[in-house]
Amino acid sequence: MNDEQPAMVCASLIEGMQSLQLSTVGVDGIPHCSYTPYLHRAPGSFYIFVSQLAAHTRHLLANGTVAIMILADEQSTSQIFARPRVTYLCEATHIPPDSPDYESVMDDYQERHGKMAGLLRQLPDFVLFHLHTKSGQFVMGFGKAYTLTGEDLSVFEHSRTG
Numbered sequence: 001m002n003d004e005q006p007a008m009v010c011a012s013l014i015e016g017m018q019s020l021q022l023s024t025v026g027v028d029g030i031p032h033c034s035y036t037p038y039l040h041r042a043p044g045s046f047y048i049f050v051s052q053l054a055a056h057t058r059h060l061l062a063n064g065t066v067a068i069m070i071l072a073d074e075q076s077t078s079q080i081f082a083r084p085r086v087t088y089l090c091e092a093t094h095i096p097p098d099s100p101d102y103e104s105v106m107d108d109y110q111e112r113h114g115k116m117a118g119l120l121r122q123l124p125d126f127v128l129f130h131l132h133t134k135s136g137q138f139v140m141g142f143g144k145a146y147t148l149t150g151e152d153l154s155v156f157e158h159s160r161t162g
Contacts (some may be wrong), residue, residue, distance in 0.1 A: 006146050006156045010086050010138045014040050014070055018113065022048070023067040024059035032056055037117075038070075038131075039109045043152035046090070046131040047105050049117070053125055060129055064092040068131060079141065086138045088153070090131040102128060 022034045034056045039047040046068065050057045060066060071085035095102055105128060110117040120126050136148035138156060146156040 004140075006138055006140050006144065007154065009084060009140050010156070013072060013084055013086060017070050017073075020046070020048075021069040021071070022056050023069075024056045025063060025065070026055065026059050027062050032059060037113050038068075039105065039112055041105070041108065043154050044133040046088075046133070047095075047109060048129050048131060049106070049109055049120065049126055050129065051120075051123070051125050052127060057127060060092045061094065061127075066090050066092050066131065082139070082141045084138075084140050086136060086148075088131075088133040088136040088148075090133050092129045092131050095128040095130055097128075105130075 018037050019035050020038045022036055024032050024034070026032060032055050034054065036048045036050050036056070041047065050060075052058065052061075056066075067087065067089055069085055069087045072083045074080065074083070077083045095105065106117075106121055109128075110121060133148075133153050136153045137159070138146045138148060140146070145159040147159050149155045149157055
């Protein structure tokens with residue numbers, strides 16, 4: 001991984017993982033951490049399908065600001081202190097079932113996540129959100145941190161301290 005380009009490593013991480021860490025804030029101001037499977041369709045565009053029984057879903061419906069993180073599995077990393085990870089600040093938008101994009105997004109989501117996604121799709125409490133990235137950072141390892149810039153956050157600017 002040392003000689004690889006950060007954009008390629010980040011893309012591989014996003015495509016290789018199936019779930020993301022989710023950080024929301026309730027109306028009471030208390031932060032909440034969770035995780036959920038996701039679909040990545042285009043740069044800066046993630047989709048999640050979550051139950052209204054979950055605190056994070058209620059938070060997203062009340063306040064669309066959310067932070068997400070996709071990180072390398074502990075089993076596949078050589079250094080636990082420098083796990084490759086990408087974090088984004090996002091704006092979540094609820095996509096109702098009657099939206100023109102709903103069925104195609106859910107078809108792609110089900111293709112990625114299999115039979116269980118199809119079963120969940122039938123439940124009335126599950127809702128679809130589009131997470132549009134606003135800012136981001138990618139950490140590839142020690143001394144390899146990048147601020148993501150550009151219109152779709154596809155430009156990797158090496159972060160430096162001091």
